[in-house]
Amino acid sequence: MAFTGEEETRLAGLMRAALAGDEAAYAEFLKRAAVFVRIVVRRKVGSSSDGEDVVQEALLAIHLKRHTWRTDEPITPWLAAITRYKVIDAFRRRGRRGEVDIEDFEENLEAPSADTGHERDIGRALDSLAPGQRRVVAALTVEGRSVRETAAALGLTENAVRVALHRGLAAIAARFGRT
Amino acid sequence: MKTEDLIHALAADGAVRPVSLARAFAIAGAVAVAYAGLVFAIGYGPRPDVAAAIETVRFPLKVLTVLLFALGMARVAGRLAQPGASLPVGLAAGAVGLLAASVALELFLLPREAWMPALVGTNSLLCLMSIPLLGAGALAASLLALRQGAPTRPALAGAAVGLLSGAVGAVFYAVHCPDDSPLFVVTWYSLALALMTGVGALAGRLALRW
Structure with missing residues (x-):
């Protein structure tokens, strides 16, 4: 993962504070988590507006499932696991198998557009x-x-x-x- | 929608106390044991010679093995609700090792012509039906608990709680069942647990998406 050491510590610290009720820490956590999630998603689907949809789905899942992070464990593997699950889920819903490289079906992907209206x-x-x-x-x-x-x-x-x-x-x- | 807009809303929702996963699994465990205990009390009960059986080696060993396996699988199942968590399979693997050692010892102790009678036992069909019956409550309860979590491998998580539920059923059935030979346990208990694992995997695929 691109994020190790310092950023891992910072994300984990922010989430611990957030779970203890610190709303400002939570907002900061989400901003930083979005950067991390985007990197994981782009590695899988490339940088189209498609990818940003999955980023948003992953962030929503991270938010709703934040109680599944064990506070004594690193947080980036947890973030990455949820993001990968949502990427695969997005592929599945579009009738494709997950864990595939973008090159395999690049031509089939919708052209990136400013409007993410699907x-x-x-x-x-x-x-x-x-x-x-x-x-x-x-x-x-x-x-x-x-x-x-x-x-x-x-x-x-x-x-x-x-x-x-x-x-x-x-x-x-x-x-x-x-x- | 822009991602920043979504983050704004998620942050505003941050004050909502999330459910506790530990609590969900504690409730599931209580329901599982209560259900199995009730079915056991109504339809089974301990074997008539239980007082004498405790004095033997095979009966306590049988109960201990399935109990350790159930506890080991409970630890694994809880982690499958947590993305990216490592799976603590040590205790469950230890129970499997204990069973394997018991089987080896049994083969050594029994003369060859006694192997098949010990394996066939007295009522293997009852064993095959009773373990899923006694474990059904555990399966339903643990699937509900998993839904509170975030299983990133739904079929695997379902399979694990299926195996766990079979083990819960097996603990109760072991107290009722007159067949104590490890050869019987390794054959029929395993078959019943495999059945529960398959049902769990299927249920996981269908019910654990999030």
Whole structure:
């Protein structure tokens, strides 16, 4: 792996702090984890917008499954294992076998485009959510609002926003797991 | 959606306390033992001569071997819910080694003409049916626990909990079963556990995607 030593220690430290309730540490962890995940994904699928979809699926999985990391073990093997699983899962859903090199089917891949609007895109998956969840998840993602701003804008309590966000994210992940 | 946007939302969701994997497996273990204990109490019970059997070598050895194997597989199964974790197969392998040694000793101790009767035993069909029956609760409970985790090898994880569930069933059945020869155990118990492993692998493939 490209990340050893220092970055491993930093990622593990941030995640430990995050699991103990430090939200700022968690945001920083996710940013750095995204860099790591992107490297693992690109090694498998190349750098197309396709790859970025898988990066997002992997980040969502890392988030929802963060309790499966053993805090006394290195975190990068855990991140890499989840990412590889999501890469293979993405291939499987497209009717291809996983663990293949990009060269083997390069011609069959969709041309990279600025618009990532096919069925795997998380943005598309938003549309499948119940309206209440969709408004909350959209506010916190594409609109970039905070929980407080979202609560104020939608006339909800902050707690209701948090619940809708969590359920919405879990529903998006479940959709990828099924299809 | 941009990746930064997603990260923004994930960070906002970071305060939600994730489920505890240790708790999920502890509950699964309790359900597995409670189910097997109930089925055992209703339909089986210890063999009539259990007090005398404890004084022998073969009966305690048989129970100890399957118990160690069940504990060893429980350790392995828990790790399969955690991506990238190493698999602690030592204890399970030790139990297999213990069985292999018992088989070797049995072959040495018994005259050749006694091998087949010991292997065939008194009721191998009951053994084949009872171990899956006693272990079914463990299989269902441990598959549910695995779903709380993140098994990156669903078929393998399912196979492991199938094997574990067979071992749980075997521990209870061993107390009931009058056949103590390692030749019987290595044949029929293994066959029952292989059956559970296959069922588990299939269930894992179907039910453990995430």
